[in-house]
Amino acid sequence: MYFRRISMSFLALSVCIVSVVSAAEESISTRSLTHEEAPFVFSTKSPIVGSTKAPAPTPFSEPLFWNQFRGTINGPGAYDDHLGGAVDSSANGRIVAYGARYDSTCEAGFRAGTVRVSYYDSESSEWKQLGQTLYGEGEEDYFGKSVKLSANGYTLAVSANAYKTSDGDGAGYFEVYKYKKKKKTWKRLGKRITSEGMGDESGWGLSLSADGMTVAVGSYAHDGPSDNNNNIGQTRIFRFDDTDWVQRGKSIYGEVDSRDGTSVDLSADGMMVVIGGPETVYGLGKKLGRARVFKYINDKWRQKGDDLIGKTDGGEMGLAVSISGDGKTVAISAGCYYYCEKKPGNDRVKVYKLKAGTWNKVGESIYREDNESAFAKAISLSEDGNTIALNAMRGDSDDYTAEGLAKVYNLVDGKKWKKLGQSVIFHPHLFGYNGDNSDNIALSANGRVLVVGSSEKKNSNVKVFRLGSYKDTPSPTQSPTASTKAPIAAPSTKAPKPTLSPRPSLPKKYWGEKGQILAPDEPGFYNTGFSVASSKEGNIIAINSDFESAPPPTGNKKKGSAMIYKFNLTSNVWETMGKRIFGNPDESSFGVSMALSAQGTHFAIGSTGYDGDRGRVNIYSFDEDDWLQLGQSLVGKCRKDSVGWGLSLSTNGEIIAVGGYNGDKNTDDDNTANSEQGYTMIYKYKNKRDKWLPLGKKIFGETPDEEDGTSVDLSGDGKTVIIGGPYFGKGYLGRARVFKYGKAENTWEQVAKDMIGEVGEGEYGTSVSMSLDGSVIAVGSGCYYFCNQNYVGYVDVFKINKKDTKWKQLGNRIFASKSGYKDFGNSVSLSNDGKTVAFGAIESDGKMSTKVFQLNNKKWDKVGETIYGGGDYSQYSSQHVALSGDASTLVVGDREENKATVYTQLGLPS
Template identity: 20%
Template sequence: YHRNDNDNDWKFLPDLRGNLATNYGQALDLVKPLNDQPYLLVGAPQDDNIEGTATLYRFNPTANEWDTQGTWLQGKAQAAVGAPEQFGAAVALSDNLRAVVGAPHHDANGAMSGRIYVFQYSLLQVAASYQALPMGTANGQALVGTSAGSRFGSTVDITRNGLWVAAGEPGRNSVSLFNWNGSSWSKSWEETIVTEGDFGTSVQFLSDQYLAVGSPLADGGRGRIRVYELKNDNDTNEWTLLPILTGKLMGDGLGQVNTVSGRHGPNGIELVLGTAKGAVERYDLIDNNARWVRRYMVDRDAPVSAIDSFHNGNSNEYTVFAGYKDDQQALVFSGTPLTSGDDDDDDDNGGNPSGPTGPTPTNPPTNAPTDPPTTFTPREWQEIAGPFTTAGSIPNSLYGYSVAMVGDFLAIGEPQGNAAELGDVAIYDRSGNWRTAEFGFAINTLQFGYSLQARMANGKPRIIVGAVDTKDVNNFARFGSAHVYEHDGSGWNALGDMIRPSILPTEAAGAFGGSVAMASDMDRIVVGAPSSSVDIDNLDTGRVYTFFYNGAEWTWLAAPLVGSSPGGLLGTSVDMSKDGSRMVLGAPGTRDGDGTAY
């Protein structure tokens, strides 16, 4: 497609089609060098007897068609191996037409050890076409993976100046960088994060000096993005880690292949990400690269499978392309410029002094104890029951994500406890011995059991349950919910209806129910929504709601408390006193991540 600058409309260009069953188009990269036409590199990892190919095209505006540049690229002739290597599973192209192609199933160092190839396209004046020449290392060795199953080359990228190549090796939780010294490629840097299992699933240069690397399975499936900055101190070419960005919700899967885009712009680092839950998000690294703040979010009920973005010159205006392969759709989103000064203002109100203010912290009590007890008798904890486990029919059900105990009842949350991620809470009672009770909760909400608290109230056991992904009544966006249950001596019954937040755009994906608590002497509860926002310039400030039970339903006790710091996440944790007259609230994202409690 091509956008017409006169009417801002997108027009079809001629299609390109590959051979049958070749996965043509699995990998793409599109560049437009200065004073030239666009170039497109297309990977087809199962082409030519499933060895794989990659093809470069240049757009011909006169003929309104794509012209093939030289013959297709193929790795087998270079590799001299017989196994299908999936050449073309990942591709990248620089402005000076250096092409990087990943072949993650190459088997030089064992099955699926992987390899990357680098080619330089040079113009042949006689043929008026480009031909590719291999670019190798000084000793002629191939750029190959370390060991069997490491899948080196599953994802690749190259800087626009063509001097740096990044290659992911997710089977070894690793990323490698190669530098062109003028005559050959040499390995300059490697990072391995053994604790995350899939580090290196995605790599994306944000500029010639910044690299983003994804780990979508990290932190319970929230996913993480690590951004590295090139430091040229004493010509050492050292890449240093900046603050880590973690997904907001379980299952976000930040850092999946093809879902990371962004740039290093005039105001700093900007990331545009797609999540497995269907959100398209924009994050900025602010306060001198000290903390991330989410600036924009669009939510749809389908996983994002691909993301790309571009900006209008040096402004903050941007356009995002999002692919949703499950829906067979691609959508275009246009961003709105940020209010000037927001990125540079590091006061507690996120550059919006006139905006909403949150709770004011108070000083600690003056009579707080300062010395430990003079005597202490060591004791040991003895296991009296369990361990409690789930049947395990659903992988990654997160059984045990939340727990609570009241009287003779034990509640264990399992927020992804079925195929639809509706969630469950398992209840156990004690009749001389612990045993599985005949009752449990399963309700048509998403991530039911994300948070729990249990207390005796009016002489009866009560449990409050948070479900952070419950959709609104129109089944459009995820707002979250909370649920209160009471045991009447024979079974558990819902106390009132489902408890919901305000249905406003700024509270979509706000994780209402991310934390819950209740009083025992009063029919009062508190519910945190740490990812709710004030407006597009003040995202993830957080909200805390309080409700009371009037005998039939839960109604607002007071207006919600609204966090004052973008990214402050007020309501990540909450608790309420026995009589319901006091609360304590956590906001771990305030003060540049040092956090605050109110």
């Protein structure tokens, strides 16, 4: 062993001589990523602000093949550097990080380790290094044991599991780096976080949240708080507080010899973590292994569901773990690498989904094949949890002729895991199997890009593969071979039958995730996403959150709030726009409805519960760096008017429609015959007086309990308004009316006749929306409160005729697919041209969902898949879905999950 060490040190010296030349060449030739070269438009791995539901799974077409994407990413070529033993990618797979933990350097010495990041340069169609090479500090630190990238690829976490302290070897640490575009360098973010004990192997397990601001680090050999529980294992989670890394909650420990923290993975928002303890003992001394999932709640890590326990003694359940973006799906490897008997049936991967506090298995286990070994030492889930990648060895892992494999599986019909494409050979057999390879594969957020590290002793490298419909495409000028030519059919003597031209179909689209925004990273915020709003282009959005200052009985001071975000195209994240806007103490309804002007510079927010349910609306204007109130608050005249549930802004934000659904013509007495008729008031802002003045008179409902003004929407110029009264008429038929402003008379005149619901208790007018010019309207018949289970909800879209005398149905009525839908057509939102409509619904099984339809040749065709998630259906909301004016962006609030998700409309990839 002594002589082997001498020879390897001599090898390290030779590496130093080469690296000096390489560094000089690198300084001349390497270009870092510029803004123009940024290889992605948005991150599907949900970049988040402040702290992210994953997009619906995209169907995969057949046949499929993993094609290598451009060239191989090579390192300096050092012998036995283990480059590719750890890899990770940005959400879209176009930025790749890779560690070489056995790499030796002049400064640090033998096996100090190095880490590099490469990006795909679309101009040259090549992989190029991003920033400088990062080096370990000391001999045999193994810097680069694990590498993790943020969703946008500009934040990098690196661990060195064998780092030495003054107390001894194997302590371990992690560091986080952020890419500085102007200087084209990686700069460390905060301090280095070292282990809490000697020999902890801290950093063996490592994970980074989508925004790069939360890190989970596993120390599988940690001996516990008292330092006398051998290999209990420890997991710590840290959050960057703009200055340094601060631990979130207390450390999470395993049991004696469980080696908890061997594997860890964070949800996209960093609020949930899965931890593997592959040697946990259960029953009569059986080393079954396990995985546990925790959620961060009120500064504590609370376990979600029961332990997920292995079935085989020595099966090492928890050897590798992975978690979906929303934290509700986990994949766990029982790879059976170190201890168990190597026979088919022991090695497997299991996937579980959390429902009602219980982990339910998804599909059958994925088993290794007869000729495979070292199965699933690394696994990687897609963002939605429906695609999984894993590694294996073809042949005995101790045999120099063994080959490394990367395999990908996709969930079919929610029941069966089907292999996706071919097995990718990632490790040439000539130099044998080297190293642990517990982190050498990574899957992009949508499951269509696979990154694989080949850490053989010589010529180690990283390759990126993209899922395609074929392996090779012949050039257009290439003559087909005999086997590929189709036989020529004899000419037909029959005249062909005339065929009808089919209705042209829309280009295939899907909704790709453009980020999730969670409640602030502080205790007390909840109901995030009850209401949302979007600017015309979808680049500025507003999200509400309720806030409780202290839990009862000591506090219980509830107040609503709202935050506005702007999408940064350079960094690919949603950034806060000004400070958070709070309501008054005990004003929890502040934020039940919101609206943004077309450019996102004006913002309106409603509070129906203000001053004894009098209700109010505040309007703000953005002034360089913060929101300033514009004019006075618009307050209900009488008690229980509930002003602010329905509101809408004109394009320039200087005309506003405000609904008071409980308002009354004559009094605030709820017992009068015409109580709760409801009304709508339109105001115009006068800049010189800094005041909102009435534009015409109030528009009242006409029958008791009609609740007119529950929903309102303005045309772009603010001169046309649609108003919903969902409880109009006998049996709560509901209706919608449209009014146009006449300047000469200073009055609002109705346009054509009422649009009245056709089914009793259908609550027609629950939600309404209007096109930019006011000529197209959408009306939802959601039937939330009173309808029976056989009711089938629907959404209508109408267009006014040229004489403004009749509303004509535009396309077909959009029905629920079956009875039992509740609140179908809530939160209706039209695009500016009136040709795309989005709306929320509650499925028959209670799931919240959002659907989008586009007008195509007089028929409404669905755009993309149904998006699931939208909050707690126990409380009605007509504001949790917002479609941008150009229909490119969709915002969906999910108050149950305390978040909002932003989607963008994309063409379906080939």
